[in-house]
Amino acid sequence: MKIPLAKPEILESDIAAVVEVLRSPYLSQGPIMHAFEEALAAYLGSPHAVVVNSGTSALQLALRTLGIKEGDEVILPSFSFMAVTNAVLNEKAIPVFVDISPNTFNIDPAKLATALSAKTKAIIVVHCFGYPAQMGEIIGFASRHALSVIEDACEAIGTEINGRKAGTLGDIGIFAFYPNKQMTTGEGGALVTNSAMTAEALRRLRNQGRQSSPGWFQHIEVGYSYRLSEINCALGLQQLFRIEQVLSRREALARSYEERLTGNGNLTLYAKQSKDDRISWFTYPVLLAENFHQRDRDRIWASLKQTGIECGRYFPPAHLQPVMRNVAFRCGDLSETVSIAGRLLCLPFFNSLDENQIEYVCAALSEALSHRTSPDNLAHATS
Ligand SMILES: *Cc1c(COP(=O)(O)O)cnc(C)c1O
Secondary structure, three states: OOEOOOOOOOOHHHHHHHHHHHOOOOOEOOHHHHHHHHHHHHHHOOOEEEEEOOHHHHHHHHHHHOOOOOOOEEEEEOOOOOHHHHHHHHOOOEEEEEOEOOOOOOEOHHHHHHHOOOOEEEEEEEOHHHOOOOHHHHHHHHHHOOOEEEEEOOOOOOOEEOOEEOOOOOOEEEEEOOOOOOOOOOOOEEEEEOOHHHHHHHHHHHEOOEOOOOOOOOEOOOOOEOOOEHHHHHHHHHHHHOHHHHHHHHHHHHHHHHHHHOOOOOEEOOOOOOOOOEOOOOOEEEEEOOOOOHHHHHHHHHHHHHOOEOOEOOOOOHHHOHHHHHOOOEEOOOHHHHHHHOOEEEEOOOOOOOHHHHHHHHHHHHHHHHHHHOHHHHHHHHO
16 A cells, blocks of 8 residues: 655646636636635735745745844744744844744744844744744744734634634735645745735735836835746636635544554654634644654654554754755754654645555554664664
């Protein structure tokens, strides 16, 4: 049996919608982009949504419109996809990494104060794996210190915190639609904001700094070419129409994993922090017990791969990446980040995953874990 880590779901109706665009006169900046933006804003409960060509572009434009400049410090987790750090570095700002909480895998609000300096301008909160970050505490801290809050909800479309959608609680929320996300446009991203002025600035920046005016081109600042084509938007609109069914399906898959894996003493599963939270399942992470080392995790990963099961080793900490030797950044104690990054395994997770496959993955995982009594044993079992 071959089971991938992630797989996009493309229905015939998605294909038909894309083909319809190809037969129309509008391949970019047409009616479907507006429809997608409106549907996204309505779904998330935000007055403005602006779509762009990737989640990373969205992060960059968020930093730009919030006025983050060279030498400014931005607080962010090291335990995340490198896009977050790259966006900060591309703006010549200084990443300041803060450790995560082992309960949420998200930035630990209690550690924010240690990262603060006179140069701190913003916090990028990542809702890692669709798990809600502690927004109440984080926003409280940010407002006490006059910091902007960018919510990276790229892995968390549909996640809810006290009944509000992730991405709508900070100054700007970011989404991404790469094929491994809960919904895809192939490549693509979006920003949401409550501010009409910010939304207008974002629309300008994605299109060469051009002011929207009925008259002649008015380029009032240096902008980018970050538009999202009608082809991508048509796919996104179809995917968004069924996002609630998709999230229910993924919730059921997560329950199914949970039922099978609960009680395995070698594993910790995610526990919801509040009954008012709702998780949008991006993947299914399991945390190996503290007596497992990174090399044990990597051997388990390799042995599952050999049986046809593709797992994810998310996330190699950003502050340990080779590129960081050549750039300026700050960080305090990141021991939770390093410990968790070395013990996490993300199990195959996609809409069409079935019970047989889940059973197969769980059996293979239990088997691999049980061989771990000594590293020699494990090496033998996986060779
Ligand atoms: C996917 C993702 C992004 C953006 O990725 P793109 O490939 O640029 O669309 C940003 N942050 C996080 C946490 C992500 O998972």
